[in-house]
Amino acid sequence: MAQPPYDPYGYGSQDPYAQQYSQPQSVQHHYYGSGPPVPPRNNGMAIASMVLGIVGVLSCGVLVFSIGAVIFGHVAQSQIKRTGEGGNGMAVTGLILGYLFFVIGLLYWIVIVGIYGAAWWSLSQDPTY
Template sequence: MTQPAPGYAPVPAAPKTNVLAIVSLVISILGFNVIAIILGAIALSQIKKTGENGRGLAIAGIIIGAISIVLIIIWIIAIAALAASGAITTTTY
């Protein structure tokens, strides 16, 4: 490591990005929503304790996971309602 110029302090290293926050975001995009929400919550807890970067990534993983679960539930309810109303029928040949 080189010495700083006289009169200047060395630049401190930037904090690391929390790995679980990154994994939470990636897993939520891949569709493993419940796991993404859990990992995001754990990442937020670790970030609070350690001061690492990645809070936004963890929050994004939680939000994407939660929205995906809500959309899946709405989709299932819509299909069930259509089936109950007779709008969806099956035909056999």
């Protein structure tokens, strides 16, 4: 009588310790699409507006930074409306800081020029000078 081939597991050709799992089906939701949602890119002009607004705060009265923040903020908002990019909050932040510190810097320079002008005028009117 012929002997059957050696069966190491004693259960036929199947390994009892091998785990046979089926791959889970991927769940597709209508709001996920093919992957996680990707946030829109931030507009570069919006970033520049916010940075110039912060630099305008830190420079205390240098009007160039505030004017730049206002210009970049308005350009960024128009681009964001047209292209759908992100960064509207940064553009608004740059606009608020730009306008606020433009007014503060303008008032500062008006006061300084007024003080020096009044001092010069009073010295020019003094006959003993």
